[in-house]
Amino acid sequence: MHATETLPPPLLALAGFSKSFAGFTALDRVDFTLRAGEIHALLGENGAGKSTLIKAMTGVVARDAGTMKLDGVAITPRSAQDALAAGIATVYQEVNLAPNLSVAQNLFLGRQPTRFGLVREGEMRRRARALLSEFGLSIDVAAPLESYSVAIQHIVAIARAVDQSARVLILDEPTASLDAHEVEVLFAVMRQLSARGIGIVFVTHFLDQVYAICDRITVLRNGRLAGSAPVEELPRLDLVRLMLGRELSEATSRRPPVIEGEARADIATFRGVGKAGTIAPFDLSLRAGHVVGLAGLLGSGRTETVRLVFGVDPADCGAAEVGGRAVTIGSPREAMALGFGYCPEERKTEGIVAELTVRENIALALQARRGALSPLSRREQDALAARFIGLLDIRPPDPERPVGLLSGGNQQKVLLARWLATAPRLLILDEPTRGIDVGAHAEIIGLIRDLCREGMALLVVSSELEELVTYADEVVVLRDRAHVARLSGAQIEVSTILATIAQAPACADAA
Amino acid sequence: MNLRALLLASAVSGTLFSVGAQAADMTIGFSQIGSESGWRAAETTVSKAEAKKRNINFKIADAQQKQENQIKAIRSFVAQGVDAIFLAPVVATGWDSVLKEAKEAKIPVVLLDRDIDPAGKDLYLTAVTSDSVHEGKVAGEWLVKTAAGKPCNVVELQGTVGASVATNRKKGFEDGIAGASNVKIVRSQTGDFTRAKGKEVMESFIKAEGGGKNICAVYAHNDDMMVGAIQAMKEAGLKPGTEVLTVSIDAVPDIFKAMAAGEANATVELTPNMAGPAFDAVIAFKEKGTVPPKWIQTESKLYTQADNPMAVYEAKKDLGY
Amino acid sequence: MALRLPRIGTSQIVALGLILVANWIVSPQFFDIRLQDGRLFGSLIDVFNRGAPVALLSIGMVLVIAMRGIDLSVGAVMAICGAIAASLADSHSLPVVLAAALGAGLLCGLWNGLLVAVLGIQPIVATLILMVAGRGIAQLITEGRIVTFTSPDLAFLGGGSVLGLPTPVVLTLGMMALTLLLVRGTALGLMIEATGGNPRASALAGIGTRLITVAVYMWSGLCAALAGIVASADILGADANNAGLWLELDAILAVVIGGTSLFGGRFSILLAVVGAFIIQAMNTGILLSGFPPETNLVVKAVVVLAVLLAQSPRLGGHLAGLGVLFKRSKSGGRRS
Structure with a gap:
């Protein structure tokens, strides 16, 4: 990236922003520059640090280090109100307004025009109409906000922010719940604001939209600045590369040769299964000793696929066959009865039970399968815990410690142990190495290989492509909630996967 | 139901029949509170019987304890053009406008x-x-008379704290x-008007007073307590009614x-017949123009073991208590 | 999320001991126990006898709360089941009476459980429905009056004794033992704690969380039914207006005093029962003390606050800090 002489001076400049939470580094010396009138995309996968950066720049969390200058003046907002007073406004995906109040009341909440302490309702409505007409919106401002579409609610939120003399506007995934037409309306407003010299930070997962409206792109990965460039200098493939991993040169295939000739029993076959509005129908075949990887950007349908396979969100079409028998998988319990196991991505909310001990967490799934009336004796539980603490090197090796007190990597190992204790035929791992330290990465990958060798079928979701290629026998690439490609053998290369993910739908190339 | 027993139980005034005959075709509406207690149910039963005796067309509206x-109900009675309205007010205030209507x-x-806020005196x-x-006072006087000068320690079971x-x-x-300096209250606690409390x-009074030996009499604000x-006295091996005197108020059938x-000595009746005197007052007012006093006090009759308690029980047990 | 190491319940047992000692101070005969008609008789026995209904409720309540639920209907269920027992007592044999009353309790629990687990209604709202309607149902059964009975069989459950111990105390201990056996002798306890601690994770681990939810509310209904039978048997009648009135709040308080979090997870049946007896020890003490009744609620509130504060880990830290400060200022004073 090059600083061109013709660029206007920066409106907002962040330098060396760092933030750690309890030993976990969420932001590591991130720089970010926003110019007046610029629409600047802030991109990154889950956990890349986008939210933390926004929170740190709006004072919602206190930064550990770094400087922040607005128009050349150093500021340190202590709260969202503080940031707003300084001229930095944020509009979140979930509009932060009062849905039961009128549009006008929402626009002027807390700063209503008053006379002798009384709200001047008429004046407020007149000003509300004037304000919204600037955005080409002529609606009944006396109607409650909730009577309007999400897009209009967003525009009201934006209008409120801009009217409070905002000069920097942060839009956090505003388009996530909008349809194509509503996105166009929102974009018109954004262009208008940009023309007025307001700097816009635009967070989104939709790459098409980035190319449609943004001037500049900044990519975060693992809390670090992965790159920043004008949009015309960063083609789609390079962008995906920046978001997902290291340079191509690094990401060479280290995949072990596939052992052919070995008869691999089909564990489970899915034909045409899908769920309306969640994941398009797909085929999937899972075999003993075989690892199928699922690759794609956030929101591409990876987690949706595995939740469907495990019966969390059951399929509404297609057919599944397990061990040669036709089955319907309507709940996790039914999936477990078929010998499936599932380590979810959301370790804290869907995985561990924080206040129970390591021993109890490990015993949970096996116990659930045996039923409440045939309890594992304390001795069996102790043996189970001791075996897996040793096998997976869970630290500290204390079976009676509440699992919430363990590090992320060890929590992940406890989850793995929970499912390994049930001796599953198919184990589903959703982002098994997310948010854990590098040492634990290697151990967990080693474990996946071992399990595979022992004849378990594995279905692994991972954003760590260079890891995925080292153990996957087959990689399914997903885009826009559909399986778009199945790669196997020599095709399993990071570059191929990236190229497949980045292939733009034909119509979006114009942007 | 046996009419004679009813008379005995509810202390109806003797003039009732002579007036009743003239009251035919009168319609009276009654806004009753609702089923809050056995006494309230008995009041409703007795009111109906009293109306029937006087040939009054009596309409009862159950308010389910809501003002x-x-x-x-009162508005609807007014709209129907009844001859009089009876009201058992659930609360004391907030009646002005509807009573004006x-x-x-x-x-x-x-x-x-029940009475309402003084501001409404001319409205009814x-x-x-x-x-x-x-x-x-009737209960206290009975005890003074029965103790007959001997020292007597009384324990008191109060109703709900703060209830008037x-x-x-x-x-x-x-x-x-x-x-009477010989009669004195040694312990007083709330039993919330309930049997269980x-x-x-x-039980705790008995323990605190040396196993009950120091207790001469129990006074309870209602019969249920x-x-x-x-029961507590019997379980502790005491003999209520003989060793320990009892006096309470309400005169519900179980007492x-x-x-x-022989396990209880006396009760003071809170008569469920409030409607009888009210009917008489209305009839006199309508037909002779006699303005009744602002307050008609019902009799607080004392019953003891000498008043054939079994007969009273039989008369009262079907009133809905 | 607060992570707690396994508790041993010292603070609750110390609290109970302190309150009993306080009772002894206000009423010196507090610990006197004698045999009366083959039954132990004394204030200490009263504490356990009178505390039995709330203790029974707390046995069911602690399981519901461990599942992140709450059961506001237990007081009303007591009234319903007590009314059923009293109405049938003089015309049917004891097994029939008990089956009807306990069955009604299970049915009430089933209703609550289905509302919560199947319809997904928030527990506080779901059980509020039966809390309001249940008392009305009880009043319908008794036709608004106190239904009395003379059956000595049913009366025995309230006023009788087994080996000198009042029957309600024996029933409470029996119910506690049975519940402990069911919950800790099987894997149900673990599943309840897991579901309360993290419902989504537990469902994904294959635990039948709905079934357990329904079962737990039914158990709470059963405990409430037994409490209602005991309460009716005690006064030889069913008082639909007052039986179990506000006892749901005492049961919740007992569970909280017993150290189970309202956010679910780890629970202790034994300490919930201790909590119920703490509450009753306080009530009995107030009655024995001879304080004017206007002060009852204030005294109760102060003692509950003290017990809960003693359990608060955060306050413990502050107190330790204060202690250090206090020592410092004292030593500072000495020096000057």
Whole structure:
């Protein structure tokens, strides 16, 4: 990236922003520059640090280090109100307004025009109409906000922010719940604001939209600045590369040769299964000793696929066959009865039970399968815990410690142990190495290989492509909630996967 | 139901039949509170019987303990053009406007059992209520007479803390024993007007007073608590009714059963017949123009084991208590 | 999320001991126990006898709360089941009476459980429905009056004794033992704690969380039914207006005093029962003390606050800090 002489001076400049939470580094010396009138995309996968950066720049969390200058003046907002007073406004995906109040009341909440302490309702409505007409919106401002579409609610939120003399506007995934037409309306407003010299930070997962409206792109990965460039200098493939991993040169295939000739029993076959509005129908075949990887950007349908396979969100079409028998998988319990196991991505909310001990967490799934009336004796539980603490090197090796007190990597190992204790035929791992330290990465990958060798079928979701290629026998690439490609053998290369993910739908190339 | 027994039980005035004959075709609406207690159910039963005796067309509206329902009922009675309205007010305030409407329609209103805020005095014809201070006093005077000068330690089971009936019955009893230095209250706790709490509190009184040996008499603000207390005494090996005197208020059927068994001594009646005197007052007012006094006090009759308690029990047991 | 190491319940047992000692101070005969008609008789026995209904409720309540639920209907269920027992007592044999009353309790629990687990209604709202309607149902059964009975069989459950111990105390201990056996002798306890601690994770681990939810509310209904039978048997009658009134709040308080979090997870049946007896020890003490009744609620509130504060880990830290400060200022004073 090059600083061109013709660029206007920066409106907002962040330098060396760092933030750690309890030993976990969420932001590591991130720089970010926003110019007046610029629409600047802030991109990154889950956990890349986008939210933390926004929170740190709006004072919602206190930064550990770094400087922040607005128009050349150093500021340190202590709260969202503080940031707003300084001229930095944020509009979140979930509009932060009062849905039961009128549009006008929402626009002027807390700063209503008053006379002798009384709200001047008429004046407020007149000003509300004037304000919204600037955005080409002529609606009944006396109607409650909730009577309007999400897009209009967003525009009201934006209008409120801009009217409070905002000069920097942060839009956090505003388009996530909008349809194509509503996105166009929102974009018109954004262009208008940009023309007025307001700097816009635009967070989104939709790459098409980035190319449609943004001037500049900044990519975060693992809390670090992965790159920043004008949009015309960063083609789609390079962008995906920046978001997902290291340079191509690094990401060479280290995949072990596939052992052919070995008869691999089909564990489970899915034909045409899908769920309306969640994941398009797909085929999937899972075999003993075989690892199928699922690759794609956030929101591409990876987690949706595995939740469907495990019966969390059951399929509404297609057919599944397990061990040669036709089955319907309507709940996790039914999936477990078929010998499936599932380590979810959301370790804290869907995985561990924080206040129970390591021993109890490990015993949970096996116990659930045996039923409440045939309890594992304390001795069996102790043996189970001791075996897996040793096998997976869970630290500290204390079976009676509440699992919430363990590090992320060890929590992940406890989850793995929970499912390994049930001796599953198919184990589903959703982002098994997310948010854990590098040492634990290697151990967990080693474990996946071992399990595979022992004849378990594995279905692994991972954003760590260079890891995925080292153990996957087959990689399914997903885009826009559909399986778009199945790669196997020599095709399993990071570059191929990236190229497949980045292939733009034909119509979006114009942007 | 046996009419003679009913008369005995509810202390109806003797003039009732002569007036009743003239009252045919009169319509009276009654806004009753709802089923809050056995006494309230008995009041409804007795009111109906009293109306029937006088050939009065009597309409009862159950308010389910809500003032807004009572206001609606009164408006509807006014709209129907009844001859008089009886009201057992669920709360003391908030009646002004609806009672004014009745007054403008020239329909007399009689309050039953409870009074309303003083500001409304000219808005109703009369109030038929019992005097709960007087009830307590009757109980106290009975005990002074029965103790006959011997020293007597009394334990008191109060009603719900803060309830005006509890406060008044306590005050009345204290007035009743004021002249007798031999009778004194040694312990007083709330039993919340319930059997279970009455029993629990009595158990602790017995323990605190040397196994009950120091207790000469129990005074309870209602019969239900006394029924519980009698059980507690029996379980502790005491003999209520002989070793320990009992006096309580309300005259519900179960206390007569205990009196018949010799386990209770006396009760003061809160009569469920508030409607009888009210009917008489309305009839006199309508037909002779006699303006009744603002307050018609019902009789607080004392019953003891000498009053054939089993017969009273039989008369009262089907009234809905 | 607060992570707690396994508790041993010292603070609750110390609290109970302190309150009993306080009772002894206000009423010197507090610990006197004698045999009366083959039954132990004394204030200490009263504490356990009178505390039995709330203790029974707390046994069911602690399981519901461990599942992140709450059961506001137990007081009303007591009234319903007590009314059924009293109405049938003089015309049917004891087994029939008990089956009807306990069955009604299970049915009430089933209703609550289905509302919560199947319809997904928030527990506080779901059980509020039966809390309000249940008392009305009880009043319908008794026709608004106190239904009395003379059956000595049913009366025995309230006023009788087994080996000198009042029957309600024996029933409470029996119910506690049975519940402990069911919950800790099987894997149900673990599943309840897991579901309360993290419902989504537990469902994904294959635990039948709905079934357990329904079962737990039914158990709470059963405990409430037994409490209602005991309460009716005690006064030889069913008082639909007052039986179990507000006892749901005492049961919740007992569970909280017993150290189970309202956010679910780890629970202790034994300490919930201790909590119920703490509450009753306080009530009995107030009755024995001879304080004017107007002070009852204030005294109760102060003692509950003290017990809960003693359990608060955060306050413990502050107190330790204060202690250090206090020592410092004292030593500072000495020096000057």
